[in-house]
Amino acid sequence: MNFVEELRWRGMLHDIMPGTEEELNKGMASGYIGFDPTADSLHVGHLTQIMTLTHFQKAGHKPYALVGGATGMIGDPSFKSQERNLLDESTLQKNVAGIKAQLENFLDFTGDNSAIMVNNYDWFKNFGFLEFIRDVGKHITVNYMMSKDSVKKRLEDGSGLSFTEFSYQLLQGYDFYHLWKNHNCVLQMGGSDQWGNIVTGTEFIRRKDAGSAFALTTQLIKKADGTKFGKTESGAVWLDPERTSPYQFYQFWLNSTDADAKSYIRIFTLLDRETIEALDAEHDAAPHLRVLQKALAKDITIRVHGEAAYEKAIKSSDFLFGNVGIEFLSELTDAEVKGIFEGVPNFNISLAELQEGINATELLAGKTAVFPSKGEAKKMIQGGGVSVNKNKIATPDDIFNADNLINGKYLVAQKGKKNYFLIIVG
RNA sequence: GGGGAGGUACCAGAGCGGUCAAAUGGGACGGACUGUAAAUCCGUUGCUUCGGCUACGAAGGUUCGAAUCCUUCUCUCCCCA
Numbered sequence: 001m002n003f004v005e006e007l008r009w010r011g012m013l014h015d016i017m018p019g020t021e022e023e024l025n026k027g028m029a030s031g032y033i034g035f036d037p038t039a040d041s042l043h044v045g046h047l048t049q050i051m052t053l054t055h056f057q058k059a060g061h062k063p064y065a066l067v068g069g070a071t072g073m074i075g076d077p078s079f080k081s082q083e084r085n086l087l088d089e090s091t092l093q094k095n096v097a098g099i100k101a102q103l104e105n106f107l108d109f110t111g112d113n114s115a116i117m118v119n120n121y122d123w124f125k126n127f128g129f130l131e132f133i134r135d136v137g138k139h140i141t142v143n144y145m146m147s148k149d150s151v152k153k154r155l156e157d158g159s160g161l162s163f164t165e166f167s168y169q170l171l172q173g174y175d176f177y178h179l180w181k182n183h184n185c186v187l188q189m190g191g192s193d194q195w196g197n198i199v200t201g202t203e204f205i206r207r208k209d210a211g212s213a214f215a216l217t218t219q220l221i222k223k224a225d226g227t228k229f230g231k232t233e234s235g236a237v238w239l240d241p242e243r244t245s246p247y248q249f250y251q252f253w254l255n256s257t258d259a260d261a262k263s264y265i266r267i268f269t270l271l272d273r274e275t276i277e278a279l280d281a282e283h284d285a286a287p288h289l290r291v292l293q294k295a296l297a298k299d300i301t302i303r304v305h306g307e308a309a310y311e312k313a314i315k316s317s318d319f320l321f322g323n324v325g326i327e328f329l330s331e332l333t334d335a336e337v338k339g340i341f342e343g344v345p346n347f348n349i350s351l352a353e354l355q356e357g358i359n360a361t362e363l364l365a366g367k368t369a370v371f372p373s374k375g376e377a378k379k380m381i382q383g384g385g386v387s388v389n390k391n392k393i394a395t396p397d398d399i400f401n402a403d404n405l406i407n408g409k410y411l412v413a414q415k416g417k418k419n420y421f422l423i424i425v426g
Numbered sequence: 427g428g429g430g431a432g433g434u435a436c437c438a439g440a441g442c443g444g445u446c447a448a449a450u451g452g453g454a455c456g457g458a459c460u461g462u463a464a465a466u467c468c469g470u471u472g473c474u475u476c477g478g479c480u481a482c483g484a485a486g487g488u489u490c491g492a493a494u495c496c497u498u499c500u501c502u503c504c505c506c507a
Contacts, residue, residue, distance in 0.1 A: 225464090257463055258461095258464070373472090374473085380456060383469060
């Protein structure tokens with residue numbers, strides 16, 4: 001199966017320039033995707049693009065990952081309502097390095113079609129303004145640039161955009177030219193919001209060197225209910241285990257709705273069509289077992305965080321959501337307990353405080369920050385939404401003392417069903 | 427520069443002298459039901475030592491009493507130049 005067919009059955013393909021498929025069928029081709037260094041870690045929203053590159057490489061092509069050290073200084077106006085703050089250079093350097101390190105986990109950097117990482121800062125840093133407007137600006141008309149949806153939208157809604165942002169598409173267009181000229185990159189890929197920028201590149205290549213280059217975009221991932229993909233209450237889901245623990249990462253995927261899981265498993269895993277269709281069928285037959293969600297979460301967690309982290313996430317999940325009682329903890333060593341609660345927020349309180357006896361609101365909102373205020377703790381306790389050691393707290397005045405400790409040092413607090421907190425005495 | 431409209435809780439948006447910690451909708455959170463789904467239903471959604479305290483762009487003022495009236499400042503939007 002060729003690259004484009006692969007994307008197509010997975011439901012990833014959004015738009016493709018005529019001739020692209022034919023070009024790729026000729027043999028090994030080089031193509032690239034750009035990543036914006038707005039943070040020092042990628043998040044799950046970037047996974048679509050990472051998977052696109054992965055499929056590209058698996059189909060025998062040579063993938064380039066471009067980190068936008070230069071374009072990141074400008075900011076893409078595409079479909080953003082406001083100009084973004086410019087990042088300073090040192091932050092940018094740090095972000096580029098972080099992203100680079102993560103991308104290395106997904107792509108194969110060995111072999112004939114080894115992946116290559118480039119940073120557009122390298123070819124822009126010594127590119128003078130006069131030189132740029134003469135060699136690049138000359139080939140693209142303002143009319144053409146203004147007709148882009150991303151620009152048009154900003155003009156129409158009156159918010160306007162700075163010259164800096166307006167220039168963005170030229171920079172991205174030049175990136176494509178540079179890679180086409182020097183690395184024989186004939187294809188740029190990206191999310192569907194990047195179509196305009198990508199096409200500026202192919203247009204530039206055509207006008208400047210009469211060359212031909214191609215464009216392909218992927219579907220923007222949305223949840224079935226129309227809300228944004230990749231966000232939880234606590235913010236974006238990052239690939240960096242420091243920002244989003246493997247346990248939280250695993251849970252994020254496991255909690256996908258049925259409809260979402262069906263599309264995600266196609267987009268975010270490398271499982272083949274037969275396997276996925278078999279899982280679909282199995283899931284439909286017994287949806288409560290959630291085989292799709294489990295397979296999805298497993299596949300991605302292992303690829304992002306490794307087998308060991310996945311095993312840990314499973315153990316934590318089994319304990320936190322399974323039917324095991326709280327006594328289970330007493331059978332574990334300290335290290336095992338720590339492992340289970342890795343990624344669960346924890347708080348420390350002193351043994352002395354606990355020995356005096358402490359009421360529920362004070363414990364959860366005063367001594368620890370399970371709740372931001374006592375009022376809120378009280379309300380939720382009254383609403384029946386708080387448990388300690390897997391037992392519901394009946395009233396806000398329930399007293400806890402050293403007798404409630406598990407293994408002599410832990411209390412497990414639960415806000416709702418899914419939010420756990422570990423209180424450690426010591 | 428001239429004229430007009432307006433800034434209310436996470437957002438949208440009522441209120442226009444007391445009964446307003448502020449309608450309604452959305453979101454968020456919690457509960458029930460379930461499969462750690464979806465849909466639905468219910469509850470909560472400023473802080474509190476439960477006496478109060480702090481809040482309706484900011485600062486003053488009028489009043490027994492202000493989100494509501496007055497003054498100044500500030501910001502946003504619209505129209506004209």
